Amino acid sequence: MPELRQDVVSGRWVLIAPDRDRRPNEFRRTAVHRAAACPFCHGHESATPQALAVYPRPAATSLQPTWSVRVVPNLYPAVQAAAGGYAPPQPPPTAPELYPTRAATGVHEVIIESPRHIVGAASQTAEETFWTCMAYRDRLQAARQHPDIRHALIFKNVGADAGASLQHLHSQLVGLPLVPTEFDREWSRALAYYDQHNRTCLFCQLLQTEEKDGSRVVWQSDQFVAYCPFASRFAMEVWLLPRRHCSHFEITSDDTLEDLARAIHDCLTRLELAVPSVSYNMVLHTSPFDTTQQDHYHWHLEILPRISTVAGLEWGTGCHINPVDPLEAAQRLRTARGPAA
Amino acid sequence: MPELRQDVVSGRWVLIAPDRDRRPNEFRRTAVHRAAACPFCHGHESATPQALAVYPRPAATSLQPTWSVRVVPNLYPAVQAAAGGYAPPQPPPTAPELYPTRAATGVHEVIIESPRHIVGAASQTAEETFWTCMAYRDRLQAARQHPDIRHALIFKNVGADAGASLQHLHSQLVGLPLVPTEFDREWSRALAYYDQHNRTCLFCQLLQTEEKDGSRVVWQSDQFVAYCPFASRFAMEVWLLPRRHCSHFEITSDDTLEDLARAIHDCLTRLELAVPSVSYNMVLHTSPFDTTQQDHYHWHLEILPRISTVAGLEWGTGCHINPVDPLEAAQRLRTARGPAA
Numbered sequence: 001m002p003e004l005r006q007d008v009v010s011g012r013w014v015l016i017a018p019d020r021d022r023r024p025n026e027f028r029r030t031a032v033h034r035a036a037a038c039p040f041c042h043g044h045e046s047a048t049p050q051a052l053a054v055y056p057r058p059a060a061t062s063l064q065p066t067w068s069v070r071v072v073p074n075l076y077p078a079v080q081a082a083a084g085g086y087a088p089p090q091p092p093p094t095a096p097e098l099y100p101t102r103a104a105t106g107v108h109e110v111i112i113e114s115p116r117h118i119v120g121a122a123s124q125t126a127e128e129t130f131w132t133c134m135a136y137r138d139r140l141q142a143a144r145q146h147p148d149i150r151h152a153l154i155f156k157n158v159g160a161d162a163g164a165s166l167q168h169l170h171s172q173l174v175g176l177p178l179v180p181t182e183f184d185r186e187w188s189r190a191l192a193y194y195d196q197h198n199r200t201c202l203f204c205q206l207l208q209t210e211e212k213d214g215s216r217v218v219w220q221s222d223q224f225v226a227y228c229p230f231a232s233r234f235a236m237e238v239w240l241l242p243r244r245h246c247s248h249f250e251i252t253s254d255d256t257l258e259d260l261a262r263a264i265h266d267c268l269t270r271l272e273l274a275v276p277s278v279s280y281n282m283v284l285h286t287s288p289f290d291t292t293q294q295d296h297y298h299w300h301l302e303i304l305p306r307i308s309t310v311a312g313l314e315w316g317t318g319c320h321i322n323p324v325d326p327l328e329a330a331q332r333l334r335t336a337r338g339p340a341a
Numbered sequence: 342m343p344e345l346r347q348d349v350v351s352g353r354w355v356l357i358a359p360d361r362d363r364r365p366n367e368f369r370r371t372a373v374h375r376a377a378a379c380p381f382c383h384g385h386e387s388a389t390p391q392a393l394a395v396y397p398r399p400a401a402t403s404l405q406p407t408w409s410v411r412v413v414p415n416l417y418p419a420v421q422a423a424a425g426g427y428a429p430p431q432p433p434p435t436a437p438e439l440y441p442t443r444a445a446t447g448v449h450e451v452i453i454e455s456p457r458h459i460v461g462a463a464s465q466t467a468e469e470t471f472w473t474c475m476a477y478r479d480r481l482q483a484a485r486q487h488p489d490i491r492h493a494l495i496f497k498n499v500g501a502d503a504g505a506s507l508q509h510l511h512s513q514l515v516g517l518p519l520v521p522t523e524f525d526r527e528w529s530r531a532l533a534y535y536d537q538h539n540r541t542c543l544f545c546q547l548l549q550t551e552e553k554d555g556s557r558v559v560w561q562s563d564q565f566v567a568y569c570p571f572a573s574r575f576a577m578e579v580w581l582l583p584r585r586h587c588s589h590f591e592i593t594s595d596d597t598l599e600d601l602a603r604a605i606h607d608c609l610t611r612l613e614l615a616v617p618s619v620s621y622n623m624v625l626h627t628s629p630f631d632t633t634q635q636d637h638y639h640w641h642l643e644i645l646p647r648i649s650t651v652a653g654l655e656w657g658t659g660c661h662i663n664p665v666d667p668l669e670a671a672q673r674l675r676t677a678r679g680p681a682a
Contacts, residue, residue, distance in 0.1 A: 004660075007572035008534070008543065009527055013660045014572045020664040078654065078662050095550045097538075099571055155653025163652025174654055182659030186351055193349070197438075202349065209436045230440055231348035231355045283657030304656050311504025312496025313419065313515055315645050316624030318523030319345075319354045321419050323361040 001080050002104035003089075004178065008097070011181050015104055017078050040168035042115035048072040052109060053138060055131035065115035069131040071139055072110050078174060079106030102177065105148040111135045111171040119167045120158060121268030130261040132171065136284065137257060139173050140250035144289045149175035151183065151288045154249075159279025161306045171282075179288050186285065187297060194296035203298030207241050216330045218270065223256055224263040228330040233320035236275060236329045238267055238303040247294040249286040267303060267333075274336035279306040342421050343445035344429075345519065349438070352522050356445055358419050381509035383456035389413040393450060394479060396472035406456035410472040412480055413451050419515060420447030443518065446489040452476045452512040460508045461499060462609030471602040473512065477625065478598060480514050481591035485630045490516035492524065492629045495590075500620025502647045512623075520629050527626065528638060535637035544639030548582050557667050559611065559674045564597055565604040569671040574661035577616060577670045579608055579644040588635040590627040608644060608674075615677035620647040 002017035039047035042065035055069040086103035113132045114124055121129070136154050143152045152175040157164040179187075193202040210216055210227045218238055219226040226240040240263055242256065252260070264282075271278055286299040314320050343358035380388035383406035396410040427444035454473045455465055462470075477495050484493045493516040498505040520528075534543040551557055551568045559579055560567040567581040581604055583597065593601070605623075612619055627640040655661050 005572035007570065007574070008547070009530065010523070011526060011530055012572070012574060014574050015660060015662045016572075016666060017662055017664055018666050018669070020662060092550050092554055094553075095546055098543075098547055098550055153654060153657045155657050157652045161650065163650035163655075172653070176658070176660070180658035180660045182351070189350065189352055202439075205436055206349070206439055209433050209439060212435075213433055229348065231346035231353070231357075233348070233353060233355050281653040281656050283653050285657070302657075304653075309502065309504035310651065311498045312513070312622040312624050312645075313494060314504075315622050316494045316496050316626070316643075317517070317521035319356060319517070319521045321356045321358055321361060323358055325357060325359050328359075 001086055002078060003086075004102045004104045004176075006100040008100070013178065013180060015078050017104070020076050020078060038117055038166065038168050040110075040112045040166060040170060041117050042067075045070070048110075048112075049075065052142075053135060055135060057115070057127070067115055068125075068128050069114070069135050070112045071135050072112065074108040074110050074172065077108035079104040079108050079176060081105070081107060105177050107143055107146060107149065107152075107173065107175040109139055109173045111139065111154075111173065113169040113171065117167070118169050120169065120272050121265060122272045124169060124265065126261065126265065129265045130258060133257045133261045133264070134254075136171070136173075137250055137252055140286070143173065143175040144250060146175060148177050150290055151176050151179045152286075153180075154284040154286075156282040158281075159277070159306070161279035161309075162281050164279070183285065183288075187287075190298075191296045199295065201245055201296055201298050203241055203300060204245055207243065216326050218330050218333045219263060219266050221259055221263060223259040226263060226267050228326035228333070230326060232322055232326045232329065234304045235307045235322055235324035236271060236278075236305040236333065237322075237326070238271065238329075238333065240264065240267060240301040240303070241298060242300075245295070245298055247287040247291070247297040247299060249284060249299045251293075264301070270333045270336040271303065271305060274332045275305060275307060280304060281306065342427055343419060344427075345443045345445045345517075347441040349441070354519065354521060356419050358445070361417050361419060379458055379507065379509050381451075381453045381507060381511060382458050383408075386411070389451075389453075390416065393483075394476060396476060398456070398468070408456055409466075409469050410455070410476050411453045412476050413453065415449040415451050415513065418449035420445040420449050420517060422446070422448060446518050448484055448487060448490065448493075448514065448516040450480055450514045452480070452495075452514065454510040454512065458508070459510050461510065461613050462606060463613045465510060465606065467602065467606065470606045471599060474598040474602045474605070475595075477512070477514075478591055478593055481627070484514065484516040485591060487516060489518050491631055492517050492520045493627075494521075495625040495627075497623040499622075500618070500647070502620035502650075503622045505620070524626065524629075528628075531639075532637045540636065542586055542637055542639050544582060544641060545586055548584065557671045559671050560604060560607050562600055562604060564600040567604060567608050569667035569674070571667060573663055573665075573667045573670065575645045576648045576663055576665035577612060577619075577646040577674065578663075578667070579612065579670075579674065581605065581608060581642040581644070582639060583641075586636070586639055588628040588632070588638040588640060590625060590640045592634075605642070611674045611677040612644065612646060615673045616646060616648060621645060622647065 005014050051070050053071040054067050057068040059066045088101050091099040114128045143149050154173050156171040190202045216227045281304045283302050287297050346355050392411045394412040395408050398409040400407045429442050432440040455469045484490050495514050497512040531543045557568045622645045624643050
């Protein structure tokens with residue numbers, strides 16, 4: 001089974017998952033028959049494990065799909081539900097502290113975002129985006145019940161350059177038995193800011209300041225603001241934050257999910273229009289499961305376009321080079337308009 | 342000029358460098374005439390700025406190149422020598438602490454590793470690899486003299502998937518006015534280990550333990566050991582460490598550089614043979630310039646193959662999925678043999 005290992009030099013945790021190498025990769029094959037063979041398409045439901053959740057769709061005829069969004073277990077999981085039989089590797093007796101490991105227990109789910117073979121957010125219906133957001137919330141609530149899972153990430157890889165192995169629009173949920181080092185750092189920094197600034201949430205402050213300035217804002221509604229962060233690490237990066245302070249995504253109301261679905265659809269469509277054929281990741285940052293509502297942390301979505309390739313400088317220092325000023329990125333995204341806008 | 346900005350949420354520094362977008366990218370063009378137009382090839386010396394250093398080569402005829410390795414300023418620098426005229430952006434008066442910035446002063450140099458249009462380490466002559474290592478040392482010594490530079494990274498991007506924009510084998514040096522957050526973390530962790538383990542260097546301990554175990558060792562000589570780290574974040578990752586404790590690469594002796602050149606050539610050639618057409622980064626971790634010899638830090642090279650694409654899970658958590666067990670990686674690299682082995 002997969003194993004979590006900590007690199008003692010950097011402190012980073014790594015998932016060693018040899019079975020992942022067996023998974024199919026459409027992007028390495030020729031383009032022919034992709035849709036015909038796609039395990040996520042309507043009619044191919046038997047190609048995936050049994051669904052964990054299904055969000056329905058009214059069907060007019062028996063040939064039409066009866067679902068909008070389906071959640072299934074990942075066939076090639078990076079983490080596994082049961083730790084049964086996990087035997088940790090024997091560390092050398094002289095320096096066991098150099099080899100921290102633990103079983104990679106957790107869940108790895110796939111959220112199929114449409115019964116049709118669509119490859120970008122622009123092609124998704126409003127209903128499908130809404131059910132996808134609903135699935136994010138429901139699956140986080142389900143993961144939270146799992147005694148071994150401390151933290152979960154929801155993310156989406158769109159396009160080969162973003163690491164997608166299947167084209168059909170989908171998101172993933174990975175629930176981990178630990179809080180990843182990078183999240184822990186963000187959490188601690190937000191807590192320090194809160195303590196040092198008269199109990200102010202760092203994210204609420206960023207949101208207000210960006211909104212007042214306006215030059216990096218891409219989109220706003222009653223409940224959400226999207227902007228290009230001042231220190232964006234990726235060109236055309238966008239963060240999407242709820243206006244109302246909330247630390248845990250999984251307690252979001254239906255009404256807020258409706259507005260979120262509009263925000264996500266609008267932001268991703270703008271990106272897809274501004275940068276044709278763009279690959280991107282979208283990641284949800286939300287609080288660990290073993291915490292209750294926190295005044296210092298604020299859940300948010302990060303949209304990370306993969307336009308230029310991350311290279312030696314980034315891997316060597318963590319310092320990214322971003323060739324597009326976030327001011328210009330925001331302007332390009334604000335003026336990108338789809339057929340519906 | 343380029344600017345350094347800190348993301349207050351993660352603590353990461355980012356280089357905002359809009360001019361970098363103008364640089365050429367061979368990998369986006371058709372393959373025709375690449376070598377003919379390559380600015381790094383012998384005969385095209387006028388296509389680059391004046392050389393900062395040239396390592397000679399005996400030439401039998403006037404048509405042959407007279408250099409093995411040349412160092413030139415990067416035409417599209419991520420950092421710039423002079424901070425003259427840098428005007429920091431005006432932060433909002435209500436929350437200036439959210440927008441830390443500074444001028445991206447520093448140096449950005451290119452080390453052209455051969456006068457011939459070679460695209461991988463396997464094609465490099467022993468002499469060229471040696472002069473490249475010599476250039477690493479000499480250019481670090483030069484960067485150290487620069488009053489604004491606190492830390493420098495030497496790195497190499499080989500192949501489009503590793504972020505190379507020109508094919509011709511080259512390395513780069515980027516000198517920064519600050520110590521990057523990730524390096525600082527590594528440094529602090531090594532210092533904590535040293536303090537907690539009876540003044541033992543973390544890297545010396547890793548090296549001894551890996552050598553004694555042997556199963557992850559790829560290569561060793563009198564002066565160097567290369568192994569696949571237990572918690573490798575990339576498939577087929579290799580770290581190369583000097584046996585003798587040393588914190589600063591720039592004080593390496595000629596004799597040690599000779600052995601290092603053999604080690605680098607051997608490890609990279611094995612990787613290129615084990616994974617045909619592999620893209621990879623190589624990064625040098627060495628101590629900040631404002632320190633002298635440190636007992637707790639040990640310079641080393643990390644070879645980071647770019648076989649699978651980094652995706653949402655990695656960007657969202659910092660936790661990489663590695664589909665190849667480092668034991669298997671080491672075995673594949675040990676048994677990969679070139680014509681000369």
